[in-house]
Amino acid sequence: MIESLRVLNLQSDEQLKKLKSFLNDFNLTLDAIDYAIVAEIGQTIIGSCCKHRNILKCFAIRSEYQGLGLTQKLLTEVAYKAFEQGYYHTFIFSKPSNSEIFLSLGYKEIMTTDEVILMEKGNTSIKDYISDIERKYSLGSTMNGAIVMNCNPFTLGHQYLIETASKQVDRLIIFAVEEDASTFPFKDRFELMIQGTKHLDNVLVLPSSFYIISQATFPNYFLRDKEHAFTTYARLDLSIFGYWFSQLNVKIRFVGEEPLDPMTDMYNQTMMEVLPKYGMQLKIIPRKENDSGVISASKVRALLKEDRWEEVAKFVPKTTYDYLLRADEIIAKLKKYDSQH
Amino acid sequence: MKITKPAQAGTMESNDIYVQLLPAEGEGIEIRLKSVVIKQFGKQIRKVALETLQNMGITECLCLLDDKGALDYTIAARIESAVKRSL
Structure with missing residues (x-):
């Protein structure tokens, strides 16, 4: 074959337009990317693969050019780029029909839903992650609960939710959303959660990892567009939680009632549908x-x-209040921009 | 000698092997191999990889291998390139 590979200039509207129209034929939309490579014959794109940080996506190859080794070439280029940038653990978002291809390239499945598959590869894996925390905190023999929280910032409401939930289980794990898409940085939100739950012996605060509401499991939670995409990814995110985190003996996931934010409310609805399949309440x-x-x-x-x-x-x-008194810079930023989270 | 700077070599194409070398978190050389012919040649691939690393004086690293049916000398060559790139 006489195809040539080309790294696209993401500043060029013309090149992006061409890529978009190529992806459109595969029902793929172009969301956030920081690298794109295409295979072309003449001026025509016949295959593409993109990435955003450590997440590979927008992978497509015209059917008449499949089975000729193009996947391997494109994937190699993107994998090299990610590695050069210091990402040694990468994810692929794709359609479930592509799973065989990626399995043969060393990717492991994290979760498949009707519409999407998420796979990973590299120096760590969800299996390692789950067994590490199970061992480290001896979560194997207790009946545990979990809450996933952003806490932007930690309020009396969060504290109340945690106190109430902690009475209903042996151990309560708080997964602090690690993705830095909020006004208050993760490091601070995490610290406030630890301080605000110090009086509760059976509460454990952990970073949420790549596997809960991250750019990998849930890109649209941060983009906040397209309702359909939202439920698609909510289902993926929650299936991962149900399947993998139930292995930490998490039997109940607690949430605060959500009268204010329609997105979070929709997420809670999806939870009700997905979690019971994995024996989680x-x-x-x-x-x-x-x-x-x-x-x-x-x-x-x-x-x-x-x-x-x-x-x-x-x-x-009080712990949060004292922190806020010192958080001049963040509050100044808050006054300047409107953030949804 | 420890690997301190991550490096890569090879490709995911047929008859090749994609090598990633990373600093090790534990001790010694850890090889994680994925291969399309792991049942037939898994042992041999590991042996070639380990020998190549040891011959080059590497004592500590995490070596991730994605093999697509590479021959022994390809494996050795790819690992050698990765080690040299990491120095």
Whole structure:
């Protein structure tokens, strides 16, 4: 074959337009990417593979050119790029029909749903991750619960949810959303969760890893577009949670009732549908209220924007309050931009 | 000698092997092999890989191998390239 490989210039609208129209034939949409390589014959694209950080996606090859080794060539280039950038653990998002190809290239399946497959390869894997934490925290013999939380920032509402949930299980694991897409950075949110739960012996706070609501499991949670894509990825994310995290003896996943945010509400609905398949129960805990209504992190951020510190104090524990007093830079940023999270 | 700088060599194409060398977290040389012919040649591939690394004086590294049916000298050559790139 006389095809040539070309790394696209992502600044060029013309090149991106061509790639988009190629992907369109495969019902693929182009979302965030930082690298794209295509195989061409003359001016015509016959295959493509892109990536965003350590996530490979937008992989497609015209049917008449399949089985000629093009996949291997494209994948090698993208794998080299990711490795050069220091990503030694990579993921592939694709259609379930492509699973055989990637299995033969050394990728391992994390989860398959009706519409998407997520695979991984590299110096670690979900199997290693699960068995590591099971061993490290001896989670094997207890009945455990879990909450996935962003806590942007940690409020009395979060604290109440954790206290309530911790009474219903032997051990409660809090997975702190690690993806830095929020106003408050992960490091700070994580620290506040630890401080705010110090008084509870059976609570363990862990980073959420790549496997819960990350760019890998859930790209659209951060993009917030297209309802269909949202439920597709919610189903993937929750199937991963149900299948893999039930191996940590997590029997109940707790969530706060969500009267305010429609996306989170939709996520909770999907949870109800998916988790029971893996023997996991979903418990929805009503929100804690104070005299001005339901406590939520978004209200805290709104109050911070207006410097209403006396009211902030009614929404957050002392640990968070003390932190906020020192968080000038973040609050200045908060005032400048509107963030959804 | 330890591998301190990650390096790669080879491709995922047929009859080749894709080698990734990373600093080891544990001790010694750890080889993780994926191969289309692991049942027939898994042992032999590991042996060639380990010998090549040892001959080059490597004592500690994580070596990830994706084999697509490479012959022994291909395996040795790819590993040698990766080691040299890591120095």
